[in-house]
Amino acid sequence: MNAAAVHLRALERRFGDRAVLDSLDLDIRRGEFFALLGASGSGKTTLLRLLAGLDRADGGTVLVPKVRTVVFQEPRLVPSKRVLANVTVGMPRGGATRETGREALTEVGLASHADAWPATLSGGEAQRVALARALVREPELLLLDEPFAALDALTRLRMQDLVERLCRVHRPAVLLVTHDVDEAVRLADRVGVLREGRLITDERITLDRPRDPADPAFAALRSRLLADLGVHSLEETSP
Numbered sequence: 001m002n003a004a005a006v007h008l009r010a011l012e013r014r015f016g017d018r019a020v021l022d023s024l025d026l027d028i029r030r031g032e033f034f035a036l037l038g039a040s041g042s043g044k045t046t047l048l049r050l051l052a053g054l055d056r057a058d059g060g061t062v063l064v065p066k067v068r069t070v071v072f073q074e075p076r077l078v079p080s081k082r083v084l085a086n087v088t089v090g091m092p093r094g095g096a097t098r099e100t101g102r103e104a105l106t107e108v109g110l111a112s113h114a115d116a117w118p119a120t121l122s123g124g125e126a127q128r129v130a131l132a133r134a135l136v137r138e139p140e141l142l143l144l145d146e147p148f149a150a151l152d153a154l155t156r157l158r159m160q161d162l163v164e165r166l167c168r169v170h171r172p173a174v175l176l177v178t179h180d181v182d183e184a185v186r187l188a189d190r191v192g193v194l195r196e197g198r199l200i201t202d203e204r205i206t207l208d209r210p211r212d213p214a215d216p217a218f219a220a221l222r223s224r225l226l227a228d229l230g231v232h233s234l235e236e237t238s239p
């Protein structure tokens with residue numbers, strides 16, 4: 001495979017008369033973290049579903065790696081399986097798989113919860129199990145569909161740090177769908193804004209890590225992205 005993990009050309013997805021994705025082009029390189037912003041209904045989840053293989057395009061080229069996993073907004077654990085079995089669900093049974101599953105749980109800080117039932121976990125813990133389940137397969141493409149949106153503010157920040165750290169270890173290509181501009185700027189190597197079926201912004205983020213929302217360069221990028229989303233800050237709109 002060449003350096004692109006995701007290669008989309010002239011991608012089309014229509015629902016009825018409406019082209020939700022309209023001649024969309026996008027490449028995501030191996031190991032690159034791409035955050036996708038866009039107003040509600042702009043087609044972010046539609047694009048993610050196409051990359052996951054959960055939906056079909058109406059036209060264009062879609063090239064994605066075979067090993068790709070998804071973390072959704074809700075953890076989607078199997079209630080009748082213990083935590084470790086949830087992490088390794090669908091993988092060949094045996095000691096080696098259990099061992100890799102335990103390693104993944106250690107990475108997300110939940111080694112001691114291997115034998116717990118999903119119902120006993122907090123929302124943040126359950127989402128960390130979902131992350132372990134996604135990473136244990138060593139995906140070339142990790143698809144994140146607003147994975148932090150249902151978490152409280154503190155848990156969300158911790159989870160963002162965890163995802164940032166683990167992505168640097170595992171180096172999948174990442175597509176993060178989010179509404180949260182600060183989250184996109186904190187985490188991503190590149191950020192795009194989807195509007196009317198196309199990427200109206202596609203920008204590399206060159207800020208040093210860890211990124212500080214109080215940094216003027218962070219704030220400037222935030223303002224530009226908000227403007228692309230149709231939101232103007234008070235400073236810019238006041239007379």
Ligand SMILES: Nc1ncnc2c1ncn2[C@@H]1O[C@H](COP(=O)(O)OP(=O)(O)OP(=O)(O)O)[C@@H](O)[C@H]1O
Pocket residue numbers: 015020038039040041042043044045046047
């Ligand atoms: N299966 C479907 N049938 C008909 N219309 C659909 C279908 N899936 C999505 N749509 C429409 O496509 C548009 C884009 O939806 P999508 O869920 O991709 O948006 P989104 O950017 O992820 O929105 P949000 O941020 O609110 O989750 C919406 O207008 C939605 O109603």
